[in-house]
Amino acid sequence: MDTAPITTEGPDEPDGPDVTATAATAATTAPTGAADRFREVQSSAEFGELRRTQRSFAFPLTLAFVSWYLLYVLLSNYAGDFMGSTVLGNINVAFVLGLAQFLTTFLIAWWYSRHAAAKLDPKAEALRARLEAGE
Amino acid sequence: MTSVPSALHTGIPLAAGAASEHRTLIITLFSVFVAATLAITVWAGRQTKDATDFYAGGRSFTGFQNGLAISGDYMSAASFLGIAGAIALYGYDGFLYSIGFLVAWLVALLLVAEPLRNSGRFTMADALAYRLKQRPVRTAAGTSTIVVSIFYLLAQMIGAGALVALLLGASGEGSRRWIIGLVGLVMVLYVTIGGMKGTTWVQIVKAVLLILGTLLITVLVLNKVGWNVSTLLGRAAEESGKGKAFLEPGLQYGKDGTTKLNFISLGLALVLGTAGLPHILIRFYTVPTAKAARKSVNWAIGIIGAFYLMTIALGFGAAALVGSKSITASDPSGNTAAPLLAQEVGGGAGSTGGAVLLAVISAVAFATILAVVAGLTLASSASFAHDLWANVIRKGKTSEKEEVLTAKCAAVVIGAVAIALSIFAHRLNAAAVVALAFAVAASANLPTILYSLFWKRFTTRGALWSIYGGLISSVGLVIFSPVVSGSEKALFPGMSFDYFPLGNPGLVSIPLGFLLGWIGSLLSEPEPDADAKYAELEVRSLTGHGAH
Numbered sequence: 001m002d003t004a005p006i007t008t009e010g011p012d013e014p015d016g017p018d019v020t021a022t023a024a025t026a027a028t029t030a031p032t033g034a035a036d037r038f039r040e041v042q043s044s045a046e047f048g049e050l051r052r053t054q055r056s057f058a059f060p061l062t063l064a065f066v067s068w069y070l071l072y073v074l075l076s077n078y079a080g081d082f083m084g085s086t087v088l089g090n091i092n093v094a095f096v097l098g099l100a101q102f103l104t105t106f107l108i109a110w111w112y113s114r115h116a117a118a119k120l121d122p123k124a125e126a127l128r129a130r131l132e133a134g135e
Numbered sequence: 136m137t138s139v140p141s142a143l144h145t146g147i148p149l150a151a152g153a154a155s156e157h158r159t160l161i162i163t164l165f166s167v168f169v170a171a172t173l174a175i176t177v178w179a180g181r182q183t184k185d186a187t188d189f190y191a192g193g194r195s196f197t198g199f200q201n202g203l204a205i206s207g208d209y210m211s212a213a214s215f216l217g218i219a220g221a222i223a224l225y226g227y228d229g230f231l232y233s234i235g236f237l238v239a240w241l242v243a244l245l246l247v248a249e250p251l252r253n254s255g256r257f258t259m260a261d262a263l264a265y266r267l268k269q270r271p272v273r274t275a276a277g278t279s280t281i282v283v284s285i286f287y288l289l290a291q292m293i294g295a296g297a298l299v300a301l302l303l304g305a306s307g308e309g310s311r312r313w314i315i316g317l318v319g320l321v322m323v324l325y326v327t328i329g330g331m332k333g334t335t336w337v338q339i340v341k342a343v344l345l346i347l348g349t350l351l352i353t354v355l356v357l358n359k360v361g362w363n364v365s366t367l368l369g370r371a372a373e374e375s376g377k378g379k380a381f382l383e384p385g386l387q388y389g390k391d392g393t394t395k396l397n398f399i400s401l402g403l404a405l406v407l408g409t410a411g412l413p414h415i416l417i418r419f420y421t422v423p424t425a426k427a428a429r430k431s432v433n434w435a436i437g438i439i440g441a442f443y444l445m446t447i448a449l450g451f452g453a454a455a456l457v458g459s460k461s462i463t464a465s466d467p468s469g470n471t472a473a474p475l476l477a478q479e480v481g482g483g484a485g486s487t488g489g490a491v492l493l494a495v496i497s498a499v500a501f502a503t504i505l506a507v508v509a510g511l512t513l514a515s516s517a518s519f520a521h522d523l524w525a526n527v528i529r530k531g532k533t534s535e536k537e538e539v540l541t542a543k544c545a546a547v548v549i550g551a552v553a554i555a556l557s558i559f560a561h562r563l564n565a566a567a568v569v570a571l572a573f574a575v576a577a578s579a580n581l582p583t584i585l586y587s588l589f590w591k592r593f594t595t596r597g598a599l600w601s602i603y604g605g606l607i608s609s610v611g612l613v614i615f616s617p618v619v620s621g622s623e624k625a626l627f628p629g630m631s632f633d634y635f636p637l638g639n640p641g642l643v644s645i646p647l648g649f650l651l652g653w654i655g656s657l658l659s660e661p662e663p664d665a666d667a668k669y670a671e672l673e674v675r676s677l678t679g680h681g682a683h
Contacts, residue, residue, distance in 0.1 A: 035671065038670040041678075042670040042673055047678075062241070077388070084384075089365030091365050109432075113429060116429060124678045
């Protein structure tokens with residue numbers, strides 16, 4: 001958010017060689033109290049809910065589409081006869097499954113965006129508003 | 136003599152001859168593109184005042200604009216020339232590239248785009264070094280950014296080399312150097328004058344041109360086969376001389392156990408590489424919010440998906456209408472299949488329509504290469520200036536002005552590297568070389584990105600082991616692979632040190648990158664303040680609080 005009152009005049013904070021730096025981008029972090037605030041928010045019920053909503057959707061779905069894609073790769077490799085069987089004219093199973101990968105990609109993208117707009121964005125915005133009001 | 140035997144006799148040289156008659160047209164079209172994009176670049180340059188403008192286009196782009204720009208950055212010579220060639224020569228096996236390149240976007244959408252947008256500022260390393268020791272992690276991430284970009288650059292220069300050879304024939308060695316040099320020069324101008332803002336607009340213009348050009352060829356191809364995909368596939372299979380096998384998996388990768396493993400390796404690299412490509416990741420910083428980043432990925436998936444669907448028509452169309460003999464005669468790896476197809480559907484070699492369409496598609500392909508090379512140059516020079524120079528060498532004691540100036544100087548050097556790489560610009564398929572860049576990105580970058588976003592116990596040592604381990608193993612295995620030596624199509628065909636049998640290292644190096652990140656973390660003390668740092672990262676990446 002460029003409108004936020006952040007310092008943009010310098011590059012990241014200078015970091016000594018062995019100092020674990022405050023995050024390079026954490027220009028908004030106030031020197032004191034800020035760390036406690038982040039931990040306070042992190043352990044809040046609302047944040048836990050937001051994190052759960054994000055992860056319980058994204059992680060299983062990632063596992064699912066990667067498995068589905070790898071299944072397709074493995075079928076191409078080791079199930080040649082099945083993949084070569086005719087569906088219609090010169091169109092075979094391999095071609096149909098390839099197109100199915102396109103279709104599932106479009107559907108998952110659409111599904112995730114709907115989920116995010118309905119379930120994630122309102123929660124994230126409420127938490128951000130609270131964080132920014134508390135400054 | 137009638138023209139038929141001479142056409143049969145000379146095949147491709149005739150195509151080049153026809154092209155040379157209309158070379159003025161190609162040069163005119165390409166000059167219009169260069170002039171228009173340079174004008175945009177100068178305009179964008181006038182609005183580029185600070186580092187945020189230069190690196191991130193002022194974060195002023197909309198989700199749709201950035202979606203187009205991402206598509207422009209992503210649909211490279213590998214996608215346009217490489218995939219069309221791979222399908223035209225190997226049929227169904229070439230289609231895996233289209234599928235893997237697209238499915239990969241879901242990793243970026245579901246796991247990476249939004250948290251990265253919220254926690255980073257200018258480069259990939261911003262997000263990676265967020266809660267770890269800055270200097271070593273930035274050095275590692277900056278190094279791998281530059282290595283991945285150089286592999287990607289090599290693929291683009293292969294595309295450029297193949298195009299120039301097609302248009303000028305073997306006699307054009309002098310002009311070839313001249314043209315490649317010009318490509319390098321224009322690209323450096325885009326980046327140094329226009330920064331991210333100018334480069335983004337170049338991507339947008341190029342994405343629109345590429346989609347329109349591909350759509351035109353697709354319509355003409357489908358029209359030739361009566362809008363029946365089955366007829367197209369049938370004719371492609373027949374012309375290929377391989378029959379039904381052309382439409383089934385295995386023609387390129389089904390020979391034996393090793394080639395099958397190579398297919399899995401390639402598939403893995405494709406699906407996990409995208410979310411680790413630095414020049415794609417920095418695109419998420421050009422929009423104001425994580426929500427806009429999500430929107431831009433959605434647009435990109437739609438546009439890129441539509442494009443890859445059309446590669447079916449390009450690839451099988453080239454196989455059916457041009458034929459693999461003419462394609463390999465022009466370029467052994469098939470990189471010129473798409474322009475040859477354009478010439479064919481325009482009316483064939485020697486016809487005006489054929490020459491015009493060849494000129495249009497060649498100009499689009501040049502525009503594609505130019506834009507992608509500019510995007511890669513921006514990503515790697517930004518990482519050099521922001522990560523290596525400002526934060527590591529100068530330890531943060533630079534002014535913003537000095538940092539941007541450093542980035543511009545780095546862009547000139549990387550432009551020179553790209554031109555030098557064009558010496559190797561032949562024999563390999565552009566899509567296969569880009570798949571190597573994907574393998575390096577998936578091995579060296581993706582593990583650290585995911586661990587640092589989602590694993591509290593991740594440490595600096597884990598990051599360094601993972602980045603360097605993934606980088607060294609993937610690049611090392613490529614060096615000892617059949618891609619570099621030991622076969623006729625290799626980079627160095629005369630030598631043989633191909634001790635690693637797979638052409639793509641992903642199967643070994645990607646799990647290794649993940650494993651090293653995990654072991655390295657467990658074998659080191661937790662980071663000081665790990666709880667507080669992770670709390671801050673988690674809250675910021677999910678809520679967008681304090682995002683730049």
